[in-house]
Amino acid sequence: MEPQRLFDISDQVPVLRDLDGMAPLLRSMDRSTWRRHQHVWRTARTFALEAIWPNALAYEQAMDRDPWYVDTDFLVAAGQAGLLSMSCFRSLGGLGLGATAASLVMEELCAGCAGLANLIGAHHLGLIGLLLSTNLGLSARIQREVVAGARTGRPVLLAAAVTEPLAGSDVEDTRFMATARIGCVARREPGGYRLSGSKVFISNGSFARYVMVAAALDRKRPLETWTMFMVDSTASGFSVPRVEHKMGMKANPAAELHLDEVFVPDSDVVSAEVGDGMAGTEVVLGASRGPVAAIATGIARGAVERFLHFATVTERDGRPLIADAGIQEAVASALQTVGLCRSTYLNGALCFDRHGHGVLTNSPMIELFRLPFSGRLAEVLSRTPAGRARIKERLDAQVDPDGVDRTLAAASLAKAACSELALDVISGLMDLMGPAALEPEWGLEKAWRDAKLTQIYEGTNQLNRLCLYERGVGL
Ligand SMILES: Cc1cc2nc3c(=O)[nH]c(=O)nc-3n(C[C@H](O)[C@H](O)[C@H](O)COP(=O)(O)OP(=O)(O)OC[C@H]3O[C@@H](n4cnc5c(N)ncnc54)[C@H](O)[C@@H]3O)c2cc1C
Incomplete structure (x- = not known):
């Protein structure tokens, strides 16, 4: 049994890997944005196959023995792949990508291991507040440190x-x-x-x-x-x-x-x-709940890929399990749910990028960063509370309150729905495996434990449903 080589199997199942086919929504982006999304998605996929899939079980066991343990080599590699700085402004050396890119990346990484992936995800959670802050001086200073740290192999998290x-x-x-x-x-x-x-x-x-x-x-x-x-x-x-x-x-x-x-x-x-x-917390949650839905989707997809491996190498009555039509239908049903989750989280993330990230990070104020001299000027302007209040006034004027409601509703819908569907998918596959589902080598019980957390953080699902009601129904 070579459980960590499961991606051999998933490569034969294009529906799990084909971004173009699964997400026509993304095609509505302008060409340069689409290219940057494709680039970062491919990078994440390669990184996941090389640095996450083969190590998932070993890292989990190392952290189980010592919860303080952090693998610095993993973080250095993530930085060098650009995964720690992708959301930083382009003028400061990042890729200027928002929630949609973060979601695509998180799905890829979490299919391998959601724990390792969240070393990167939690870092971006810390960064979001800063990227949307009116304190442009602080934002620029830390972004520069993040970008430089990633490049030089001394990651700043x-x-x-x-x-x-x-x-x-x-x-x-x-x-x-x-x-x-x-x-x-x-x-x-x-x-x-x-x-x-x-x-x-x-x-x-x-x-x-x-x-x-x-x-x-x-x-x-x-x-x-x-x-x-x-x-x-x-x-x-x-x-x-x-x-x-x-x-x-x-x-x-x-x-x-x-x-x-x-x-x-x-x-x-x-x-x-x-x-x-x-207000800042709400904006951050609007940005981060789409990616959490993607985390859940990635874990479920990884579970399907692992199950495919199990069903291929396990025999029942002299035939591989996967030859059974009932198992084939169960796999197809799991894929249906994964596809549904992907569309749902993309909807939440695209909504944020259009109404939140797009408005705030493409504002004329932030555009100043593109020019070296005015970039410095913007930083100086934001040093005083009065300067920051002025910037906030300008940014607030560009935000459409209906867009904020739609974004928060879509993000909560995605987060609660995907985290619950992911657990359903994994539980259903584990039922088919019988007692083998609890053997750590197959990775399904780990996927279940990992997915469970997506129901709790970024607001429990109960809280997300209350947010969805308030922002989406509001009677
Ligand atoms: C793995 C993990 C990582 C985390 N990472 C971070 C992090 O990086 N930064 C950070 O700040 N936090 C983080 N959190 C914290 C997380 O956001 C909280 O756990 C979450 O918000 C729930 O808060 P709580 O644990 O205090 O539960 P409680 O708020 O005590 O909730 C307990 C139960 O009561 C329900 N409940 C509570 N209030 C209501 C209500 N008004 N109506 C209906 N039901 C309600 C909840 O849904 C839940 O079922 C993390 C949590 C976990 C598990």
Whole structure:
């Protein structure tokens, strides 16, 4: 049995691999954007086949023994393949790609191993807030570090820290934020803020260089004072007391972070103004839920590919299992669901790129970055709160509120639907395998554990359904 060579089989099943055939929606992009998407998708596919598929089980076992373990060689390779900087502005050395590209990449990588893939995914979650921030100076500085780090083999990773020990779902939805029990607070002092409190379940939190941290200036008025800060993890007072022993996605550490009077200078405040953190969270969730739906889709697709391998090498009554018409129909049914999930997550991601990313990152303000001199000017402009408020005013004027509702509804629909369908696909295939489904070598039980997490993070599915109702129905 050579369970890690499963991609041999999937190459014979074009419906699993053929981006053109599966996603005619993508053809509506302009030629240059389409080319960049194809490039990054092919890169991700090659990277997954070379660096993820062959190592998935070994990495999971290594992390199981030591949850603090992170494979630096893997991150160096991801950086050199351009997967850590693809969302950075083109003028700063990235590819300027948004949620659609991130989703295509995540599907490819997660088919191999969602844990390893999420080392890259969680980094982009930390980056999104920064890419959409009005603090252009901070954004440019960190993007330059990310791009340079990836090129030189010294990767600079990010993380996003919102969840707290007593506030998970509450800090992901405006309606519940007003009564959330917030523990992480920021205190104003000359030149910046002091942050204190704890964050939990933070993916990449144990090794990220920069962590985007949400904190309230007044814990009794969290909704009005929730603000985003970029924390340098080398700053005094920042510590990581614990990394979770997780059920799934073990290769991606989820850490508890402790902030003890950590100083954040004014220049590193991500929010345009105090209290707009909840609006920022919603934009980030609009961007990230499509890719989470793609993560679930990728895990399900990987499970189908692994099952095909199992059904080819396993014999029942002297014939390979795959020769059975019932098994063939079950495989086709699983592929139907994977195809449906792909269209659903692409819809969510394309919606964000049109109404969110497209508007914000293609705005004239961001376009200034394309010219070296005005790029610097934009950075200088955004240094003061007044400058940032001006930029925010300009950006807000370009955002269509209906587009925001549509984006958040489509993203929540995709996230909840794909994460549930993925689990159905994997459970159905495991039923067909019998007790062999629990043998780690086949990868199906790992796929089940990995997929389960996609129902929890980026807002539990219950929360996503409430968001879908509010933004999509709203009666
Ligand atoms: C592997 C993993 C990685 C993560 N990575 C990150 C990260 O990088 N950064 C980060 O900030 N967070 C991260 N999280 C945290 C994640 O976003 C939270 O776990 C999630 O938001 C749920 O919060 P909670 O765990 O406190 O559950 P709770 O909010 O306590 O929810 C418990 C249950 O109650 C339900 N519930 C709660 N409120 C309502 C309501 N109003 N109506 C109906 N049902 C409700 C929920 O749906 C759930 O079923 C991660 C979590 C996991 C598991």
